[in-house]
Amino acid sequence: MSEKPRAWRCTVCGYIHAQIEAPDCCPVCGADQADFEPYSPPAPTPPAPFRAQRWQCVICDYFHEGPEPPETCPLCGVNRDQFQPLPEVDPVGTDSGTPAQILIVGCGIAGVSAAETIRRVSPQSSITLVGTEGELPYYRLNLTRYLAGEIPREALPIHPAAWFEDQHIGLIRNVNVDRINAEAHSVTLSNGLELPYDRLILAAGSHAYIPSLEGVHLEGVFTLRTTVDADHLIHRAQAGTRCVCIGGGILGIEIAGALARQKVAVTLLESHAWLMPRQLNLRAAGVLERHLLSLGIQVVKKAQTRALIGETRVSGVALQDGPILPADVVVLATGVRPNTALARKAGLEVNNGVVVDNHLRTSLPDIFAAGDAAEHNGQVYGAWSASQYQGTIAALNAVGIPTAFGGLPRANTVKALGLDLTSIGKFQPEDGSYTVLEQEGTADYITFIFHDSRLAGAILIGHADLAATVKKAIESKTDFSALLQKNPAIPEILAALRPA
């Protein structure tokens, strides 16, 4: 006797009814029972074996290419177990791209990773990188470590000059791209030269935002975006110097930590009620603040700066409702803005950043954008790993290898403080439907935020060993419902995350 079917399929609308008997009528389209046929699900096809070729350091976001992660991260020094595999995005080693003349505006990480990718997948393409800065392209995110004296200046370049020659990548430094002549497919440089292109990749990055405050142009007021900024700051902020750092976000905190390490007397101002309000909740920020105090940094919260005081040189910072804080040096860490002037002049669609589609194409033909300058799905990432990744994807598309950018989860790590602090995904519940677990020690803190029994976000302070696993659990939407129903507590979650 043949076995009874275990499921039925509506031949009219395709609805699958997973019961021994077919329904009297289709709940989707209303077709009769007679319109159902026995259905057996196709045998599952085993997933293709996953072979990682790209790895990301969960602590500092450094990308590494190769079948294995490196022994230690060349940026932040953590061990290989802090690297997570990333899905393959490009046909490494193939020559599948269409040879083209590619011009890249901006020699930051987005521009460099675009150049690296084009050379790898399209050896016949010509590549020219043009950048305003005089330096070899460098690890901008390591400027705070340079400021702290943790790494020497020689450790900043991404590649030595010879690498660009070996790779036949033209590197034009100290020159601005003044105009894009979109119809003529060329750009005009600040030295008067005109360079043609088949495809243009805009990787112009961002600049420090300077608030419109009285006194911001006084001598002794700094921002930190470039090596030149860092050198000036190192020159002026010596041991014993009084520095007021305005902005208690990641950059302001890293700058304060770096200067404190150089024995500068630092006061950190944050206008919000707690530090890092875009990444931390109140309790986590309290742990961070205690750590900053232990480094000798004074923290003033709810601080509204009224003006910077001084004749030609800054001598203090006046708060709205408070005293004037004496200062020999003031650092503005009040955010960044994408460099969009060039794109606007060329008539490209610009919102906060240069608007791009899923292939990182701008609104004009043959022009792509990546990195801090680009806005994808309303989001300007302003982060190293996103810039590096977008540079790769813009490059693949520019040489005719269609590749989509699907967005990246938010993850932030603080460096240069001697404190392991990582904030991933949601850091605050949006409403009562979230489950929040917390655990606080004297110098460490964990919070896990669950939604629908899945980990939606976490803050980890003093638990660097957990960052990779937690990030994976968030990205893979791991289901914790059994644990949450039985015993919703941090030690149980940690035990599940750290298998024996």
Ligand SMILES: Cc1cc2nc3c(=O)[nH]c(=O)nc-3n(C[C@H](O)[C@H](O)[C@H](O)COP(=O)(O)OP(=O)(O)OC[C@H]3O[C@@H](n4cnc5c(N)ncnc54)[C@H](O)[C@@H]3O)c2cc1C
């Ligand atoms: C001190 C510091 C610490 C940071 N730490 C972190 C961190 O820990 N983690 C993290 O994720 N991110 C961090 N960031 C942010 C990260 O460095 C940036 O997101 C990343 O560098 C952006 O890369 P990009 O290539 O898009 O742009 P950029 O690095 O800004 O490079 C763009 C380049 O284009 C040039 N350019 C602009 N306009 C033109 C033009 N018209 N013609 C020619 N050249 C032009 C600029 O001069 C610049 O050199 C940090 C940033 C700073 C400043």
